[in-house]
Amino acid sequence: MATPAATGNSVEPCVIVIFGASGDLTHRKLIPSLYELDRQGLLPAGTRVLGVSRTPMTDDQFREKLAPSVRQFSARYETGAWRTFAQRVHYQPGDSAQGDSFGPLARRVHDLAQGAGILKPGGSPNMLFYLSVSPELYEPIIGNIGAAGLVTEGRRWCSINPHDSSWQRIIVEKPFGADLASAASLNRALGRVFEEEAIFRIDHYLGKELVQNIAVMRFANSIFEPLWNRNHVDSVQVTAAETVGVGTRAATYYDTPAGGALRDMVQSHLLQVLALVAIEPPGVFDAAGIMSEKIKLFNTAVIASEGDVPRCAVFGRYGPDAAGGEPAYAGEKGVDPSRRTETFAAIRVEFDNWRWAGVPFYLRSGKKLATKLTEVVVTFRPAPTNMFRKLGVPSAAGRGSLNRIVINIAPSEGISLRMDGKVPGGAAGGLKIASAKLDLDFSKAFGGEQIEAYGPLILDAIKGDRSLYKHRDEVEGAWRICEPFLRHAGLREGIETYSPGSWGPPGSDLMLAREGREWHNPRADELR
Ligand code: BG6
Numbered sequence: 001m002a003t004p005a006a007t008g009n010s011v012e013p014c015v016i017v018i019f020g021a022s023g024d025l026t027h028r029k030l031i032p033s034l035y036e037l038d039r040q041g042l043l044p045a046g047t048r049v050l051g052v053s054r055t056p057m058t059d060d061q062f063r064e065k066l067a068p069s070v071r072q073f074s075a076r077y078e079t080g081a082w083r084t085f086a087q088r089v090h091y092q093p094g095d096s097a098q099g100d101s102f103g104p105l106a107r108r109v110h111d112l113a114q115g116a117g118i119l120k121p122g123g124s125p126n127m128l129f130y131l132s133v134s135p136e137l138y139e140p141i142i143g144n145i146g147a148a149g150l151v152t153e154g155r156r157w158c159s160i161n162p163h164d165s166s167w168q169r170i171i172v173e174k175p176f177g178a179d180l181a182s183a184a185s186l187n188r189a190l191g192r193v194f195e196e197e198a199i200f201r202i203d204h205y206l207g208k209e210l211v212q213n214i215a216v217m218r219f220a221n222s223i224f225e226p227l228w229n230r231n232h233v234d235s236v237q238v239t240a241a242e243t244v245g246v247g248t249r250a251a252t253y254y255d256t257p258a259g260g261a262l263r264d265m266v267q268s269h270l271l272q273v274l275a276l277v278a279i280e281p282p283g284v285f286d287a288a289g290i291m292s293e294k295i296k297l298f299n300t301a302v303i304a305s306e307g308d309v310p311r312c313a314v315f316g317r318y319g320p321d322a323a324g325g326e327p328a329y330a331g332e333k334g335v336d337p338s339r340r341t342e343t344f345a346a347i348r349v350e351f352d353n354w355r356w357a358g359v360p361f362y363l364r365s366g367k368k369l370a371t372k373l374t375e376v377v378v379t380f381r382p383a384p385t386n387m388f389r390k391l392g393v394p395s396a397a398g399r400g401s402l403n404r405i406v407i408n409i410a411p412s413e414g415i416s417l418r419m420d421g422k423v424p425g426g427a428a429g430g431l432k433i434a435s436a437k438l439d440l441d442f443s444k445a446f447g448g449e450q451i452e453a454y455g456p457l458i459l460d461a462i463k464g465d466r467s468l469y470k471h472r473d474e475v476e477g478a479w480r481i482c483e484p485f486l487r488h489a490g491l492r493e494g495i496e497t498y499s500p501g502s503w504g505p506p507g508s509d510l511m512l513a514r515e516g517r518e519w520h521n522p523r524a525d526e527l528r
Helices: 024-039 059-073 079-086 099-116 135-147 180-193 209-220 250-254 261-278 287-299 442-446 454-463 472-487 489-493 506-513
Strands: 015-019 048-053 089-093 127-131 168-172 199-201 233-241 313-318 344-349 361-366 373-380 404-410 414-422 433-441 496-498
Touching: 015 024, 015 099, 024 048, 024 059, 024 079, 024 454, 048 099, 059 079, 059 089, 089 099, 099 135, 127 135, 127 454, 135 168, 135 180, 168 180, 168 454, 180 472, 199 472, 209 261, 209 404, 209 414, 209 442, 233 261, 261 287, 261 344, 261 361, 261 373, 261 472, 287 472, 313 489, 313 506, 344 472, 344 506, 361 506, 433 442, 496 506
Parallel strands: 015 048, 015 127, 048 089, 127 168, 168 199, 233 361, 313 496
Antiparallel strands: 233 373, 313 344, 344 361, 373 404, 404 414, 414 433
16 A cells, blocks of 8 residues: 555566466456556556466466456457467476475576576576465465475575565455464464565455545544544444355355354454554554554454454344345255354454443444445444534434444445534424534545455555555454454354345344444445
8 A cells, every 4th residue: 555665665677476276366356467467557567467277278278277367357458468468377296285385486586587587696586475275285385385495585595595575465364263272373473484474464454445444534633533432433334245145155154163254254354454443543654663562452452252253243144035036044055054054143242442442333234135235334433412402403314313334345436424413494394403414425526446355455565555454463363352252152052044135133233222322224225
């Protein structure tokens, strides 16, 4: 996000080594995003991409397999631009779980870098590793990278080459662990090979424009911060709703110990969005500043006790659709119904700090819900007294006017402020108050093309800018918040079924109703 000039990070070419080159993520996101960067002239000249997986293939065969994906998933496909980019893409067959694949891999990286003229003065190239493989391969691959001696940065004390100025970085995909213990183990494995500054734990939500805009909205304007605390804010909601089901991913991911809505969405994406809403202003808006505020925030989270869990969390899974055409989650291919994996999770979190003590943060995410929507809703406390009610004029909301800021992250990007206003009209009809919206639509206000989140994130890693990535303590802090819900057997046993197309199970509404609140469930016509 920050410019190289601002961070002191230079943009040097490198060899990007993608482990898991035949996988879905590589085809749908990584290669199309890299192509886009190249088409826009943003990929440093000389950069090479090396796909690694077990399937035997030549460079040309790999390129041919990638072409349809680039056509389908890139923002703008241009034959000439693809041909140019394809020449930068190479392929190395090999089983990356096996250490003996790494000798040939190291030689290939060196040869490609030499051919591209991007060897650094010490004779090594810069390398960006991308782990786009099944999570059980993460630790073996990291170990193999280390054992092959590919990482020299930060290990200069044992380097025989004092002139080596190359860097090596690694991007790690989610799921980052399946619980606190496995995430901590993965962090230790990474730490044995890479310096923390070289580790890029990716979260594609942090690449979304409006997620980044939360910090800008808060810290570049003076009108929000004075209100952004327990004295004025009643509650905060973060929702990520999807209309799709689990599709074909049940057996490989969603219905495994690393899957389910809490791990898949809440622990990762939603807590990150929440963090940007709730952190203190960093002293300097750079990676270290942002990360340290997020860590401080997570350290103040009130960890739910076993007794708290039933009122602080709800799990659900979708039933069959009304027409009977589509199965319930329990009947999806590859699902073991006895695991009771949740396709919907709602949790309530509090932070015991000066700014937020006593303010509930409600997070929910689910598959097959009413609409595709990601939003943050900050609800303010009602006015201290309602003089209009004393005159017999009803306010728009039952419990008094609730001013709300809604930050729309998807499908459209915008910020709106819900407030009460006087309905225009003469005295004959009497004073009427209704709720209305002040609306800022980012694409209308600022224009610009929508960019797939992965491209800018990868570019940040090439620059060495971690502001949109996660520190090891953040990841572990987020797991710590989720642990009580994962461990509570009753929560999973009591999993509720909800109808596809609804807003989730009744228990989710009840969780808020018990505290006199309700979810913000926009109608389709309220969405942009
Ligand atoms: C991924 C999850 O990280 O995010 C998926 O694994 C989910 O289950 C996806 O569908 C949602 O992303 P987005 O950008 O469409 O909200």
